[in-house]
Amino acid sequence: MNNITKSEKWILEALLKIMTTKPYDKIKIKEIASLADLNTRTFYRHFKTKDDVLKLYGRQLSIELSNKILEKSPCFKTIILDYFEFLNEHIEFLNLLLKHNMLHFLYDNLDSFMTEVAFIVKPHLKNQDIDTKTLYQFYFNIGGFFYITTKWLKSNPRLSKEEMASIILDMFS
Structure with missing residues (x-):
């Protein structure tokens, strides 16, 4: 950390x-x-508050995920695979949130977590300006990822990162 x-x-x-x-x-x-x-x-x-403790952890996870994504090529499939691999690495924390009916905590703080991600990723983007349309598309996709993540976390057995990448990529093709 x-x-x-x-x-x-x-x-x-x-x-x-x-x-x-x-x-x-x-x-x-x-x-x-x-x-x-x-x-x-x-x-x-x-x-x-104790919520602030979880927010700190969420920010640290955001930074870690951003860095993981930046280590490789920014191909959408690679990002999805890295995302679900990352979730698996932190499954104990996510299961704790699920156990306490607190997945909303991630959603409620998604904006600040994504600000952390954007701060890290933005210098690596070719086009430094993000227009309004792109920003709304970004948030639309983030919302989708949150609900897909929720469904994935509640599933038993959970699909593999490759299966999840296939499902998500099929939505965009």
């Missing part, structure tokens, strides 16, 4: 651990800080 302090990392790890056994709405800041072996003052020095 890039650009986060040790305390923030410990707080995040503590929150995720508690989420495995306790409903999110019942988790108290004091128990997060205690499990992280910190005091509540340290928690509040870094975060206002």
